[in-house]
Amino acid sequence: MAIRKIAQIGHPVLRQIARDVSREELASPAVQAFIDDLVETMRDADGAGLAAIQIYEPIRICAIEVRNNPRYPYKPQIPLTILVNPTLTAVGDEQFDNNEGCLSVPNLRGTVRRFVHLRCQAWDRAGAPIDEVVHGLKAGTYQHEVDHLLGTIFVDRADPTTFSTWAEFDRHHKAAFVEKAQALVARVGS
Ligand code: NI
Numbered sequence: 001m002a003i004r005k006i007a008q009i010g011h012p013v014l015r016q017i018a019r020d021v022s023r024e025e026l027a028s029p030a031v032q033a034f035i036d037d038l039v040e041t042m043r044d045a046d047g048a049g050l051a052a053i054q055i056y057e058p059i060r061i062c063a064i065e066v067r068n069n070p071r072y073p074y075k076p077q078i079p080l081t082i083l084v085n086p087t088l089t090a091v092g093d094e095q096f097d098n099n100e101g102c103l104s105v106p107n108l109r110g111t112v113r114r115f116v117h118l119r120c121q122a123w124d125r126a127g128a129p130i131d132e133v134v135h136g137l138k139a140g141t142y143q144h145e146v147d148h149l150l151g152t153i154f155v156d157r158a159d160p161t162t163f164s165t166w167a168e169f170d171r172h173h174k175a176a177f178v179e180k181a182q183a184l185v186a187r188v189g190s
Helices: 023-027 029-044 136-149 166-188
Strands: 049-051 061-066 078-090 095-102 105-115 117-123 129-135
Touching (some): 029 049, 117 136, 129 136, 136 166
Antiparallel strands (some): 061 078, 078 117, 117 129
16 A cells, blocks of 8 residues: 555646546456555545545545544544445535535635535445435535546635635634534534
8 A cells, every 4th residue: 555645736637527437447456456545645644535536546436534533623423435436416405514625725725515415326445336315514525525526626616705724714713613513413413
């Protein structure tokens, strides 16, 4: 396993549309080793998620995991999840304001409207079907990662008047956001 370099905003790879992965490709040792690297790189950088395109492979795979994350201490835990060829469908039209950062966007956070309830259909890394409905902050993380596979970065969707550095977010906005986020978690479960 190896820690890969993470593409930074401005690199054209982040604007590519990732391509689907075939079952044969997914089962190959090369793609399985790539997924191990994706997970290791995400963990090394304390990410809540990482899309393959962020480590310069424009294929439709992303990793998501939240486990006592120091970047997002208020996020509920998410067990390690690998999404292959994911498609997301909003369930209902309820949205919330999610404050996001990204490993490809140094020292910037911003507020993005995200769906509260979301159906995710994908394969896991073994090719087994995933069909789940996710909610709240977890749904926000799923939308952020799957956006990467479409060449979209959270800054594209964010209200630019909400942009802040991580330090200024902590100083001026974190308390209010965490209070709202915890109310959402209490209501919808994650
Ligand atoms: Ni990101």
